[in-house]
Amino acid sequence: DVKVTQSSRYxxxxxxxxxxxxxxxxxxxxxxxxxxxxxxxxxxxIYFSYDVKMKEKGDIPEGYSxxxxxxxxFSLILESASTNQTSMYLCxxxxxxxxxxxxxxxxxxxxxxx
Amino acid sequence: xxEVEQDPGPxxxxxxxxxxxxxxxxxxxxxxxxxxxxxxxxxxxLxxxxxxxxxxxxxxxxxxxxxxxxxxxxxxxxxxSDSATYLCVVSTWEYGNKLVFGAGTILRVKS
Numbered sequence: 001d002v003k004v005t006q007s008s009r010y011x012x013x014x015x016x017x018x019x020x021x022x023x024x025x026x027x028x029x030x031x032x033x034x035x036x037x038x039x040x041x042x043x044x045x046i047y048f049s050y051d052v053k054m055k056e057k058g059d060i061p062e063g064y065s066x067x068x069x070x071x072x073x074f075s076l077i078l079e080s081a082s083t084n085q086t087s088m089y090l091c092x093x094x095x096x097x098x099x100x101x102x103x104x105x106x107x108x109x110x111x112x113x114x
Numbered sequence: 115x116x117e118v119e120q121d122p123g124p125x126x127x128x129x130x131x132x133x134x135x136x137x138x139x140x141x142x143x144x145x146x147x148x149x150x151x152x153x154x155x156x157x158x159x160l161x162x163x164x165x166x167x168x169x170x171x172x173x174x175x176x177x178x179x180x181x182x183x184x185x186x187x188x189x190x191x192x193x194x195s196d197s198a199t200y201l202c203v204v205s206t207w208e209y210g211n212k213l214v215f216g217a218g219t220i221l222r223v224k225s
Contacts (some may be wrong), residue, residue, distance in 0.1 A: 103158075106157060
């Protein structure tokens with residue numbers, strides 16, 4: 001069974017703290033994605049990666065960075081957390097670069113920044 | 115204008131009812147279309163792809179209208195377990211696999 005695992009389900013951080021969100025997939029997928037999901041706005045793409053050490057900005061990359069040192073792991077970093085980054089963060093992966101539509105998501109990390 | 119728009123609902127329907135959701139998209143170059151389902155406090159999961167000729171999977175029917183740039187999802191004989199948020203997803207081929215998600219339509223099926 002396919003598996004995308006996010007390291008933390010719930011986090012509470014203070015403004016200015018550095019935050020790491022980790023995501024691991026066991027399906028040998030090339031593509032990995034970080035989204036945030038907010039009420040009324042849907043899922044918005046922050047960054048994606050189509051290969052190890054490669055990264056591309058999504059629609060809302062400001063305030064975030066990513067790291068992909070190994071194929072199975074894609075990390076999202078908030079260098080200095082702010083209250084407007086309070087959100088649900090979803091990691092996803094998919095095989096290949098064709099738009100098959102089937103993204104496999106992790107369970108999500110709900111981040112609260114105080 | 116949002117790239118993908120959905121009526122947020124909620125749609126409150128009794129068990130056994132037929133319910134339909136529409137979703138409009140703005141980019142005429144969009145190539146692939148999907149419906150995802152998201153249960154409360156869970157991750158989204160692919161429900162079905164939407165093909166040009168329309169397609170059916172059990173009680174679920176998806177349709178695409180390229181001329182009017184919308185897709186639809188019809189659910190027949192609604193079950194309590196169909197209660198969820200339904201996300202419309204549109205893919206426009208760019209480098210990588212970029213999918214654009216609608217904000218979702220909430221369905222509540224009541225006994």
